[in-house]
Amino acid sequence: xxxxxxxxxxxxxxxxxxxxxxxxxxxGHDYLFWYRQTMMRGLELLxxxxxxxxxDDSGMPEDRFSAKxxxxxxxxxxxxxxxxxxxAVYFCASSLGNSNQPQHFGDGTRLSIL
Amino acid sequence: GENVEQHPSTxxxxxxxxxxxxxxxxxxxxxxxxxxxxxxxxxxxxxxDIRSNVGEKKDQRIAVTLNKTAKHFSxxxxxxxxxxxAVYFCAASFPSKIIFGSGTRLSIRP
Numbered sequence: 001x002x003x004x005x006x007x008x009x010x011x012x013x014x015x016x017x018x019x020x021x022x023x024x025x026x027x028g029h030d031y032l033f034w035y036r037q038t039m040m041r042g043l044e045l046l047x048x049x050x051x052x053x054x055x056d057d058s059g060m061p062e063d064r065f066s067a068k069x070x071x072x073x074x075x076x077x078x079x080x081x082x083x084x085x086x087x088a089v090y091f092c093a094s095s096l097g098n099s100n101q102p103q104h105f106g107d108g109t110r111l112s113i114l
Numbered sequence: 115g116e117n118v119e120q121h122p123s124t125x126x127x128x129x130x131x132x133x134x135x136x137x138x139x140x141x142x143x144x145x146x147x148x149x150x151x152x153x154x155x156x157x158x159x160x161x162x163d164i165r166s167n168v169g170e171k172k173d174q175r176i177a178v179t180l181n182k183t184a185k186h187f188s189x190x191x192x193x194x195x196x197x198x199x200a201v202y203f204c205a206a207s208f209p210s211k212i213i214f215g216s217g218t219r220l221s222i223r224p
Binding site for chain 1 (some may be wrong): 150156160203205211215
């Protein structure tokens, strides 16, 4: 039983470059969440989707961040242009149902912007 | 506003002793409270959860208690072992999402 799959696991790039993070949720799950984790701010919800539709993007830090879910099995989080302060671990999670069901996390993408 | 507070931020206990982590939440309508364990460099993993119609739930050495009146819930780990060392996050459901606490770094001293 495959869990949530994220790619890449690690990304190192120079500031100003575009960064694309990818996520494949657990098959059958109808909710998908993107989180950012840093030492200073902990685990922050950036955006979540229900049935491929963005529901709440109030956590997206600024216009440089965008997320899409073109189908039930794929989502991307894009940062353009990237800045050093975007360095963090980005997690994708999925669940069957919303806030009253367990969320299953992927292994994360460790992003370093130089 | 929607808020979950977690204490303490760090906790060190002797191996074999118990550890307790406490959380409070702001919305009396919250009805789902999961706990996640995150080992260094790994993803958060659900270890136990409780719903508001239950006051306590136990799974081997781990238990969670919920006080709806006071709007707080706690994680109890008994007979701690080295593999319990990790960061633990509580969370509470709100109308549209789950909000996580700030985490507790638990260290088990040999």
